[in-house]
Amino acid sequence: MQSLPISLVVITHNEAANIARCLDSVPFVAEKVVIDSGSTDDTVAIARARGARVVDQAWLGFGPQRNFASTQAAHDWILVLDADEFLEPPLIEELQQRLPGLMASDAAAGILRRSTWYMGAPMRWYRPMVGEKLARLYHRGRARWTDARVHESLRFDGQAETFRAPFHHLHNPTLPHKQLKVLRYAELKCRDWHARGRPPRVWMAPLVYLAAFLKDWLLRLAILDGWRGFIVSHVAASYAMYKRLRYYEMHRNPESIEQARDVLLRHGLDR
Structure with a gap:
């Protein structure tokens, strides 16, 4: 599979149960970066075994941690996932087809849809967990995360392109x-x-x-x-x-x- 000049960035803390699935689900990026804030489980070892570059960074809060992560990427275009999120083939195929055009444009971001599993099964109707639209692809020179300690959001000037196929989120196990x-x-x-x-x-x-x-x-x-x-x-x-x-x-x-x-x-x- 041909790689694209994009950095996958994941922030982690004790995500040994999730990180391999997350990293393995994105086969088309040129770089995978994990920003770890002091995990005491096998998160770091698993991430490195999956080909990710691990950067240690004490916790700064969600917004500042994501902005720090942007500075560690080798590429201007960044895909952000949480460790309990992952892509599946329909979105992978769509991204491979459409990302070259997005990256060649003046767009600032890409909007992805997220489908959430809750209590062991996907939610079917609850709107925030069915097709929730999130800005997870962005050019770091045209976008920045808010500095909120929690519930951060990506702020950008310019156009954004929306992708159809969803990525998946495994909500809190219990x-x-x-x-x-x-x-x-x-x-x-x-x-x-x-x-x-x-x-x-x-x-x-x-x-x-x-x-x-x-x-x-x-x-x-x-x-x-x-x-x-x-x-x-x-x-x-x-x-x-x-x-x-x-x-x-x-x-x-x-x-x-x-x-x-x-x-x-x-x-x-x-x-």
Whole structure:
């Protein structure tokens, strides 16, 4: 398979269960780069065995870590995947056909569609997990990730081309995995709010829960995915509410910021 002058970039931390599948699913790139933030499992060894160049970088937050990763690529065009994501033949074929034209143009980015597996099977109706559009291909001179600690996004000027075939995302293996991630993501988001001096507005928490649940369950069609749809709507709404509660606690008891940092560090949830 002829390689294209593109760098695949993956940021990792203890992704031994996923990294081989992710790297092996992208056979057409000239370079594979893994930016690892202190994995204690076999992530680094597996990545190197799969032909990836591994760069050690202490965790900077999602946005800054991705921007650092862009500087480590050998090529201007970059494909970004998370370790629990992978390509399949229909998208591989489409990318091989269309990427040369995209790269020869003045476009800044490519938009990929993501299909998510949840509780062991693909979601069929819930819109954020069926054909979600994400900017994952970009020219590093025309695009940059936001500096958010979590929920970063790619910002770019210029045109973007959308690809039809989806790539796949294996969602958190279990609800305990998800809840641990919720704790980490919520803490990072609250630190961003705290740095910006955002008012806590804890009175909004119950309303935020209700609005978020109904938005996902009804408007985003989670109701059509049965009990999995109910669960994913509840988890998302609980996360939205918990962030407000935790942020209120930061204001009410500033000592809780370092106390939470310590306990999350002990459990490997802050780095």
